[in-house]
Amino acid sequence: MAEDKTIKEIKNYKFRELNVYSSTEWLADNKKKYRQVFNSQNCTYIYAELAFYNKLFDEKAWNVNVQLKCYDASKRKKICNLEFNKKVSKQDNIVYIREGWGNKKEGSFWKKGTYYWEAWIEDEKIASKYFYVDDYGDEWDNLSNNKLELQAMKLYEGSFEDVKENERKYLKVFSTDHTRYVYAELKFSNKDLTHNWNLEIFLKFYNHARELKGQVTKLVKIKSNEDKINVSAGWGSNIKGSWRKGYYTAELVIMDKLIAVTPFEVDFDEIEGASPIQIFSGDKAMLLQPDFKIEQSYDEVLEKFESLIGLQTIKKQISDHSRYIKYLQLRKERGLKEEDDINIHSVFTGNPGTGKTTVAKMMGAIYKKMGLLTKGHVHEVDRSDLVGEYIGQTAPKVKTAISKARGGVLFIDEAYALARSNDDSKDFGREAIEILVKEMSNGQG
Numbered sequence: 001m002a003e004d005k006t007i008k009e010i011k012n013y014k015f016r017e018l019n020v021y022s023s024t025e026w027l028a029d030n031k032k033k034y035r036q037v038f039n040s041q042n043c044t045y046i047y048a049e050l051a052f053y054n055k056l057f058d059e060k061a062w063n064v065n066v067q068l069k070c071y072d073a074s075k076r077k078k079i080c081n082l083e084f085n086k087k088v089s090k091q092d093n094i095v096y097i098r099e100g101w102g103n104k105k106e107g108s109f110w111k112k113g114t115y116y117w118e119a120w121i122e123d124e125k126i127a128s129k130y131f132y133v134d135d136y137g138d139e140w141d142n143l144s145n146n147k148l149e150l151q152a153m154k155l156y157e158g159s160f161e162d163v164k165e166n167e168r169k170y171l172k173v174f175s176t177d178h179t180r181y182v183y184a185e186l187k188f189s190n191k192d193l194t195h196n197w198n199l200e201i202f203l204k205f206y207n208h209a210r211e212l213k214g215q216v217t218k219l220v221k222i223k224s225n226e227d228k229i230n231v232s233a234g235w236g237s238n239i240k241g242s243w244r245k246g247y248y249t250a251e252l253v254i255m256d257k258l259i260a261v262t263p264f265e266v267d268f269d270e271i272e273g274a275s276p277i278q279i280f281s282g283d284k285a286m287l288l289q290p291d292f293k294i295e296q297s298y299d300e301v302l303e304k305f306e307s308l309i310g311l312q313t314i315k316k317q318i319s320d321h322s323r324y325i326k327y328l329q330l331r332k333e334r335g336l337k338e339e340d341d342i343n344i345h346s347v348f349t350g351n352p353g354t355g356k357t358t359v360a361k362m363m364g365a366i367y368k369k370m371g372l373l374t375k376g377h378v379h380e381v382d383r384s385d386l387v388g389e390y391i392g393q394t395a396p397k398v399k400t401a402i403s404k405a406r407g408g409v410l411f412i413d414e415a416y417a418l419a420r421s422n423d424d425s426k427d428f429g430r431e432a433i434e435i436l437v438k439e440m441s442n443g444q445g
Contacts, residue, residue: 012062016051016094018119018127023256030096033256036129036219037200039136043110046070046131047100048117057093064088067120068099073130074113132198136255147197148229152187153262154274155250160238165230167358172264173271177404178380179243182264183234184250190222190229197222202253203233208246268404269377314359322366345440347415357413364409375407383417386432394428398435412436 021032022043038046048068056062064086070079080101088095103109116130136147156168157179165185174182184203199220205213214235222229236242243266252260261278277288346363348356361378368376381401388394401410412418418429 012055012088013064013095013121014053014055015121015126016053018117018129019049019051020046020117020129020131021049022046022100032098035200035256036131037198037255038110038131038133039255040107040110040112040133041135041137042106043102043133044104044106045100045102046110046115046133047098048119048129050097050119050127052095052121054088054090054092054095056088056090059090061090062088064095065122066097067118067123068097069118069120070101071116071118072113073116079115134197135195147192148188148190148199150186150252150260150277150279151189152185153250153252153260153277154185155262155264156183156185157181157270158183158234162232162234169272170274171270172273172275173269174243174264174266175270175379176241176243176245176266176268177385178240178270179236179266180238180240181234181236182243182248182250183232184252184262186229186231186233186252188229188231190227192222193224193227196224199229199231200254201231201233203235204251204253205235206249206251208248213248269375269379269408271377318359318363318366325372357411360409360411367409373408377405377408378411379405379408380411380413382413383429386412387418387429391428394431395435398432402436402439 019032019034020036021034022038022045023033024047025033027033032047032049034049048070050066050068066084066086068080068082071077072079082099082101084099086095086097101109110133112133112135114130114132116128118125119127154170155172155174156163156170157174158168158181160181162181162183168183168185170185182205186201199222201218201220202215203218204215207213216233216235218231218233220229220231245266245268247263247265249261249263251258258280260280262275264275279286279288346360348360350356357380361380364373364376364378367373379401385401386394386398388397418433
């Protein structure tokens with residue numbers, strides 16, 4: 001077989017990203033106000049920004065041929081083909097190429113529709129980016145216009161995969177130990193029921209020093225028959241502990257306008273509830289108190305527990321156990337003495353994914369409604385949170401976990417891992433177990 005002597009062409013660049021924007025205002029770190037949805041009423045030029053890494057950085061300058069092409073996707077029509085040569089300086093690590101198309105008169109060129117930019121380098125297509133032009137009206141400075149109206153903004157914690165709406169627990173204080181992503185649940189009323197349109201949401205999180213913690217962008221396609229719009233978006237990490245103790249704000253931006261701000265706190269223990277929402281309209285602001293029922297009755301908590309899929313045996317056991325505890329409480333109220341205190345310590349066993357953690361967390365709410373707990377929160381730990389590596393580390397870690405769970409539930413995930421080998425003198429799991437058993441027997445509760 002003949003040897004393949006084809007030599008792969010070595011490129012002087014590596015593609016970074018392709019963005020779209022309309023405002024020429026300069027922002028920090030050489031950025032622009034990147035968007036995908038624009039208002040046809042006030043749009044002039046729409047720009048494409050091509051960014052790529054310079055592989056010859058600090059070595060030598062070189063020339064590059066670039067084409068930025070724009071198309072009307074609905075009409076399959078080319079709008080422009082902008083071609084130019086650029087000399088890349090050896091001092092530029094990242095190269096930005098920006099060019100746009102339109103007319104300086106507002107609303108005269110870009111009409112409602114779907115468009116996209118293509119970026120070509122040396123006659124090779126390397127990226128494309130869609131954007132949308134909609135009719136938002138002459139003035140877009142608040143949510144009470146002819147498009148939509150914000151009705152609620154509540155926060156909750158979850159993983160990267162988000163949380164189903166019926167399983168969300170709304171918080172005004174998040175736990176620094178257990179918070180992964182902070183999500184905002186946004187509820188809008190759609191006031192434009194005659195057209196399909198696009199809604200681009202920017203959700204930004206700031207700390208108390210007004211430093212940007214993170215942001216997320218979400219593009220939602222609205223149908224003309226949808227009178228209610230529910231959107232959830234969040235930022236964070238699946239690694240717990242990325243949110244430090246302090247005060248934060250979640251801020252909603254649409255079409256370059258600040259729409260709403262809601263504050264929240266990160267502390268040791270989470271607290272259910274919803275914070276007031278500050279809504280902006282032009283140069284005015286109003287405070288919207290959340291329509292949120294923080295306290296639930298005992299029957300409502302049990303109803304939520306009964307709504308879980310499956311787990312029929314567990315449901316019956318917990319229902320029977322709850323009625324028995326209420327019976328003991330009634331006896332106590334009538335002056336009848338019991339030989340032993342009410343014991344509500346529990347062990348949940350089962351295969352992975354069978355709902356052990358979900359049920360354990362709901363027990364905190366149930367016991368609180370029964371008056372057995374003052375807070376009802378759940379402090380979740382595992383072996384690494386309780387067992388130290390060296391002598392003298394384990395007891396403080398266990399006592400700290402107990403202190404954080406005081407008034408609620410201390411949930412130990414995979415508790416069997418605390419006890420390993422009887423012969424391992426360097427394993428301090430048994431020390432943790434002894435402290436926990438002592439607390440369970442005669443602790444403060």
